[in-house]
Amino acid sequence: MNKKERxxxxxxxxxxxxxxxxxxxxxxxxxxxxxxVCGIITSVVTGENPIQVYVAIFKGSFGTSRKFWxxxxxxxxxxxxxIAVTPAFKMRFWNIGGEGQALxxxxxxxACMICLRNVLPNWAVIVCMVVSSIAAGALWGFIPAFFKAxxxxxxTLFTLMMNYVAIQLVAYFSVVWESPKGSGNIGIIxxxxxIGWLPxxxxxxxxxxxxxxxxxxxxxxxxxxxxxxxxxxxxxxESERTARYVGIKVEKVIIRTMxxxxxxxxxAGMLLVGGTSHTLTSSIVDNRGFTAVMVAWLAKFNxxxxxxxxxxxxxxxxxxxxxxxxxSLNQSFGDILTGIILFFIIGSEFFINYKxxxxxxxxxxx
Amino acid sequence: xKKLLAITLALVLCVGLFAxxxxxxxxxxxxxPETTGNVETPETTEAPATEAPAKLKAGFIFLHDENSTxxxxxxxxAKEACQTLGVExxxxxxxxxxxxxxxxxxxxxxDEGCNFVFADSFGHEPFLVQAAKEFPEVxxxxxxxxxxxxxxxxxxxxxxxxxxxxxxxGGVAAGLKLNQMIAEGTITEDQAKLGYxxxxxxxxxxxxxxxxxxxxxxVCPSVTMDVTFTxxxxxxxxxxxxxxxxxxxxxxxxxxxxxxxxxxxxxxxQGVPFVFYNGSAADxxxxxxxxxxxxxxxxxxxxxxxxVMDGTEIPADWTGTIATDxxxxxxxxxxxxxxxxxxxxxxxxxxxADGSLKVxxxxxxxxxxxxxxxxxxxxxxxxxxxxxxxxxxxxxFHESKFRSAPxxxxxxxxxxxxxx
Numbered sequence: 001m002n003k004k005e006r007x008x009x010x011x012x013x014x015x016x017x018x019x020x021x022x023x024x025x026x027x028x029x030x031x032x033x034x035x036x037v038c039g040i041i042t043s044v045v046t047g048e049n050p051i052q053v054y055v056a057i058f059k060g061s062f063g064t065s066r067k068f069w070x071x072x073x074x075x076x077x078x079x080x081x082x083i084a085v086t087p088a089f090k091m092r093f094w095n096i097g098g099e100g101q102a103l104x105x106x107x108x109x110x111a112c113m114i115c116l117r118n119v120l121p122n123w124a125v126i127v128c129m130v131v132s133s134i135a136a137g138a139l140w141g142f143i144p145a146f147f148k149a150x151x152x153x154x155x156t157l158f159t160l161m162m163n164y165v166a167i168q169l170v171a172y173f174s175v176v177w178e179s180p181k182g183s184g185n186i187g188i189i190x191x192x193x194x195i196g197w198l199p200x201x202x203x204x205x206x207x208x209x210x211x212x213x214x215x216x217x218x219x220x221x222x223x224x225x226x227x228x229x230x231x232x233x234x235x236x237x238e239s240e241r242t243a244r245y246v247g248i249k250v251e252k253v254i255i256r257t258m259x260x261x262x263x264x265x266x267x268a269g270m271l272l273v274g275g276t277s278h279t280l281t282s283s284i285v286d287n288r289g290f291t292a293v294m295v296a297w298l299a300k301f302n303x304x305x306x307x308x309x310x311x312x313x314x315x316x317x318x319x320x321x322x323x324x325x326x327x328s329l330n331q332s333f334g335d336i337l338t339g340i341i342l343f344f345i346i347g348s349e350f351f352i353n354y355k356x357x358x359x360x361x362x363x364x365x366x
Numbered sequence: 367x368k369k370l371l372a373i374t375l376a377l378v379l380c381v382g383l384f385a386x387x388x389x390x391x392x393x394x395x396x397x398x399p400e401t402t403g404n405v406e407t408p409e410t411t412e413a414p415a416t417e418a419p420a421k422l423k424a425g426f427i428f429l430h431d432e433n434s435t436x437x438x439x440x441x442x443x444a445k446e447a448c449q450t451l452g453v454e455x456x457x458x459x460x461x462x463x464x465x466x467x468x469x470x471x472x473x474x475x476x477d478e479g480c481n482f483v484f485a486d487s488f489g490h491e492p493f494l495v496q497a498a499k500e501f502p503e504v505x506x507x508x509x510x511x512x513x514x515x516x517x518x519x520x521x522x523x524x525x526x527x528x529x530x531x532x533x534x535x536g537g538v539a540a541g542l543k544l545n546q547m548i549a550e551g552t553i554t555e556d557q558a559k560l561g562y563x564x565x566x567x568x569x570x571x572x573x574x575x576x577x578x579x580x581x582x583x584x585v586c587p588s589v590t591m592d593v594t595f596t597x598x599x600x601x602x603x604x605x606x607x608x609x610x611x612x613x614x615x616x617x618x619x620x621x622x623x624x625x626x627x628x629x630x631x632x633x634x635x636q637g638v639p640f641v642f643y644n645g646s647a648a649d650x651x652x653x654x655x656x657x658x659x660x661x662x663x664x665x666x667x668x669x670x671x672x673x674v675m676d677g678t679e680i681p682a683d684w685t686g687t688i689a690t691d692x693x694x695x696x697x698x699x700x701x702x703x704x705x706x707x708x709x710x711x712x713x714x715x716x717x718x719a720d721g722s723l724k725v726x727x728x729x730x731x732x733x734x735x736x737x738x739x740x741x742x743x744x745x746x747x748x749x750x751x752x753x754x755x756x757x758x759x760x761x762x763f764h765e766s767k768f769r770s771a772p773x774x775x776x777x778x779x780x781x782x783x784x785x786x
Contacts, residue, residue, distance in 0.1 A: 064477050070470050175566075175597060180512060180747050182568030182775065184597055185464070188492040277465035281489070284465055324460060331431055331461050 012354050023352045030348030034341040041340070048327050056326045057319025057337075067318070073206035073276065074314040075307070076213040077268060081288045082295040082310055083213075083220040083303050084264035087257045088141075089293075090224065090301045091233040093148065097159025099289025100166035101140040101262040103282070105133035105269025107170050110280040113189045113196035113273070114177055125196045129274050130267075137266020138259045140166065145258030149251035163289065170282040177280075188278050198275045209271045216264060221303040233257050265289070298345065316341060422482055422675050424448060424456040425475030427468060427494075429487035431460040434600055435644040436625035439660055440486040440509070447667035451675070455479075464489025472497035476504050482674045484508070484667065487599075488570075498522035505680060507670050509663065510570065512747040512771045514682040525666045526770035527686035530577035531718050532659025532693040533621075534725045536641040537581020538714050539657045539698070539707050540619045543639050544586045546704035553618055560591040561617025563608040565599045565624045567783070569743075573765060573772035574623050577725050578641070579781055582619075584730070585710070591781045592617055602628035613638050615784060619656075630655065639702050646696040656703045657711070658696040665692050683770040689719045726763035731778040738763070743773040 018026075039050030061071040081098045088095035112129040120128065144158035171184075179187050190196055201207040224230040236243045236253050243250050272284050291313060298312075299305035320334020426444045428437045441458065448456045457478060459471045468490045475483050476497070484507045485494045491511040498506040498519050507523045508514070514524035544558040560582055564571040579591045592615055596604040605628030609620055613636055620640040622629045627650060633640040634651035642658035666686055673680045686692020695715070698708050717723035728738050742753035745768045757764050757773065765774050777783070 064474070066470070066473055066477055070474075171597065179751075180568075180744065181751050182566050182572070183488060184566040184568070185489045187489070188496070191492060279465055279492070281464055283463055286463065321459070321461075325457050328458065 007359050009359050010356055011359065012356055015353060015355050018352060026351050027345065027348050030344040030351075031341065034344035037344070038337045038340050042337070046327065046329060046333070048329075053323055053327070056323045057316070060319040060322030061315050063322070069204070069206050071311075071314060071318055072210050074318070075310050076206070076210045077272060078288050078291060078295060078314055079217060079306055079310040080213045080268040080271065081265055081285075082292040082299075082306050083217055084261050084268065085289075085292050086220065086261075086296045086301050086303060086306070087224060087230075087233055088261045089296055090237050091254065091257050092237040093145070093254060093258065094156040095141070095144075095159050095258065095261055096156060096290065096293060097140065097144065097162045098261075098265050098292050099285050099287065100159070100163035101137045101265030102269040102272070102285045102289055103163075103166040103170055104136040104140040104262075105266030106273045106280055106284055107166070107173060107269070108132040108136035108266070109196070109270040109273040110177070110186070110189060111173070113278075117190055117193065117195045122195050126198065126274070129196055129270055133266040133270035133273075134263045135266070137269060138263040141258040141260075141262020141265070142255065145255045149254045167282045170280060170284075174280065174282065186280050189273075189280070190278070196274055197278060198271070206276065209275045212267070212271065216267070217303045217307065220264075224301075224303065229253075229256070294342070312345075313338075422451075422453050422455075422671055423478070423480045424453055424671060425472070425478065425480035425483045426456065426458050427462050427471050427475070427483070427485040427490060428458065428460045429462060429464070429490070430600065430625075434625050435627070436599070437486060439644045440663055443663035443667055444484070446664045447671060450664070450668050451671055453671060462490070464493070466493065468493035469496050472506070473500070476501045481505065482507070482671055484670075486510075495519055495522055505670070505674050507666075507680065510771055512769060515769050516746045516748065523670070523680045523682055523684065524770050525663075525670070525684040525686070526766060526772070527661040527663075527666075527692040528688065528766050529659065529661050529693055530573050530725050530765060530772065530774070531688045532661075532695060533574045533577040533643075534581035534584075534718070535695055535711055535714055536621060536643075536657060536659045537578040537583075538585055538710060539703060540578070540621060540639075540641050541582035541585035541589060542704040542707050542710060543619050543656060543702075544582065544589060547618060548586075555588040557616065557618065558586055558589045559615075559617050560589060561609070561612030561615065561620045562591060562593045563605055563612065563620070563622035563624055563629050564593055564595045566597060567595055569775040570772045571595075571623045572776070573774035574643075575621075576731075576774060576776070576778055576781065578621055579778075580725060580730055581714075583780070584714075589780070592784045593781060594784050596624055598624070600625045602626040605629045606632045609633055609638075609640075610636075611784070642696075648697060648699050652699070652701065654702055655699050657698045657707070660694060660696060661686070662692050662694050665690050685766045685770040687719075688715060724762055726765050726774060728758060728761050728763060731780075733776055733778055735779065738776070741776065743768075743775070745769055745773055 042048055042050045042053050060067065062068055081102055085095050085098045109129045112125055112132055116125045116128055140162055144155050144162060147153040147158060148155045174186055175184050177186050178184050198208055232248050232253050235248060236250055240250055273280055277284060295306050295310045295313060298309040316338040320331060320338055323329055323334050324331040428440060430437045432438045432441060457475060457480065462468050462471045464487060468485065472483050472494055482505050486509050488510045491508055491513060494506050494508050495513060495517060498521050502521055505521050507525060509525055511524045514522050540560060547553045548555055548558060560579065562575045562578065564575060575593055582589045592612055594608045594611055596608055598604060605622065605624050605626050609629040609632040612620060620629060620633050620638055623643055630640060630642055630647045630651045634654045637654060639654050639656050641656050644660050646658055647655040666684055670680050695711065738758055740756050741758045743755055743757045744751055744753050745755040755768055757768060763774060765772055
């Protein structure tokens with residue numbers, strides 16, 4: 001008390017590794033706290049009963065079997081882009097161009113469906129779609145990677161700008177392939193012939209997409225954790241110099257990883273065009289390229305955890321739409337709730353890595 | 367590592383199980399037998415008062431939310447129509463893009479028990495048709511679409527309004543403003559140039575700006591007009607740039623067909639008068655906003671929902687007019703409008719409503735110096751762009767007669783596309 005030296009009341013200490021139940025306990029508390037805050041804000045701002053709002057959020061994903069399938073489809077597409085950007089992120093290559101890479105794939109698919117429909121049989125069109133969308137996505141990833149490897153350009157800006165190039169290209173081709181004339185709208189491609197439409201498994205429209213993405217996810221998990229490539233890229237991510245020292249060709253790893261990243265984004269674009277929507281608009285990827293960054297970060301670049309993080313984001317998004325519809329609230333209100341929940345989840349990472357100790361007794365050793 | 371692999375496999379199995387479970391129940395709820403019955407046997411004339419009307423639950427799909435002037439206009443009309451008919455159960459889905467999500471949204475509305483589904487954006491059409499085929503017992507109505515009269519889906523319907531009449535009135539107001547400027551000596555007769563920001567070079571837009579121009583020329587004979595396109599229905603920046611470009615090009619009154627506040631804000635800043643669309647901009651632009659035309663969708667929605675309640679058929683194409691109150695003008699801003707505009711607008715509106723004045727009278731415009739005597743338009747949208755119907759007869763281009771969506775896509779003399 002009468003000491004001159006002031007000891008802070010609160011101080012922050014780095015934690016050691018927590019056991020899994022500890023960290024998940026903290027995360028659980030964060031979600032609970034987020035729900036309580038959301039509840040308070042909901043009842044104060046809108047006067048709705050927060051419990052009913054939560055029920056509506058839940059129903060947005062699980063209310064009917066159709067909603068559940070839409071949930072699965074949205075998870076699959078978000079997860080696909082997320083696992084695509086992951087290897088680059090693990091390499092500390094900030095690829096925020098997932099949007100453009102997926103759009104490039106979508107554009108390539110649509111081009112095959114439109115230009116080859118009278119030339120090739122259906123199966124051949126689909127093969128062309130797969131090949132060209134992978135190639136287009138890979139190209140969109142390759143260009144910034146090449147510049148980075150060769151001239152050390154800033155990949156964040158470069159990949160970001162490649163998004164706009166892709167968006168403008170799609171906007172351009174929307175006018176070239178428009179139907180009817182002048183509308184700038186492509187409509188459903190090959191609606192009657194269904195050429196280039198990926199096959200539907202039974203009566204489950206979205207099942208094929210879900211299966212493909214599940215395979216890609218497991219594949220990416222294995223690639224990152226059990227392959228030499230996966231090891232190399234994480235070494236490059238940790239320290240480029242170490243990588244050079246042990247004889248890893250950094251430039252080659254950067255280009256190879258971005259080719260993979262872009263190729264998987266290209267597949268996502270193909271699944272969106274050929275698998276479900278059968279149309280092309282500049283908003284077809286629906287910002288998943290950016291949301292994927294969050295999915296990957298929240299899951300700490302682990303493809304299996306990404307199933308949960310992408311579920312969480314899609315679940316919240318669908319719930320937001322549901323409450324907008326059921327309570328005549330603006331969609332933005334749902335986004336506010338999503339923002340609060342994400343804030344708490346991301347914030348909880350702080351408490352997993354650090355602990356706050358209040359100064360009560362004597363000094364602790366440092 | 368092995369543990370993780372085991373967890374992975376367990377997860378994959380779980381997901382598989384889930385998927386299997388969820389897929390089992392048949393997705394179509396059987397909520398509609400009464401409606402179907404009513405549609406097939408339209409016994410409306412017999413004892414309509416005693417028989418309770420079929421219960422209506424309406425679902426609406428909007429491209430954006432209230433922040434878009436286009437969607438706001440629909441949202442207000444939907445609320446108004448539901449209120450008029452006493453429909454208590456209605457659901458809005460806002461921010462639905464023009465892809466598979468539109469089909470999903472429509473199907474979800476049907477799952478919720480809606481027996482009337484309406485979508486507001488042109489690009490929603492193929493996905494709404496897809497839903498209409500799957501749920502034949504539900505009535506689907508779509509604004510601005512073109513396919514209903516040819517695709518043979520009986521529960522799918524298009525609607526539009528003769529908004530070109532409203533634009534013509536807007537043109538009259540703009541022409542009077544030009545006359546005022548000429549009289550005041552701000553511009554000479556030769557400098558009477560209008561500017562128009564269009565979304566796409568699409569018939570809907572061309573029909574609109576041609577009507578606007580003809581309206582202006584009906585009062586100010588020396589007028590010319592420049593048009594620029596943004597190639598987007600909603601892009602505040604491009605619309606603002608478009609307005610700026612037109613003003614630099616010497617346009618002294620501006621109008622537009624796109625859905626943001628970009629152009630009005632630019633005009634307000636530069637002090638250039640403009641005629642708006644979709645709704646009033648008097649609050650945001652008190653000095654320069656003259657008047658706006660808009661489609662009032664409430665009469666159509668009331669009509670279509672009444673049809674569902676009565677079990678009568680909704681026509682494949684429905685075109686509202688200025689006489690049915692589907693086309694209206696918002697408040698006139700006396701501060702920006704030329705004196706006498708209100709009286710003149712009343713006079714022209716009455717003439718349009720009683721049919722004594724026609725917007726697309728072929729005597730009022732020329733193409734390449736020639737008066738048109740026939741014109742083949744692509745009315746039947748089969749995706750082939752083949753003009754199939756002659757739409758000019760008796761000295762008149764019959765807009766919105768053969769289908770509700772506009773098909774006037776002629777470039778007439780006096781209008782210059784500055785992007786070309």
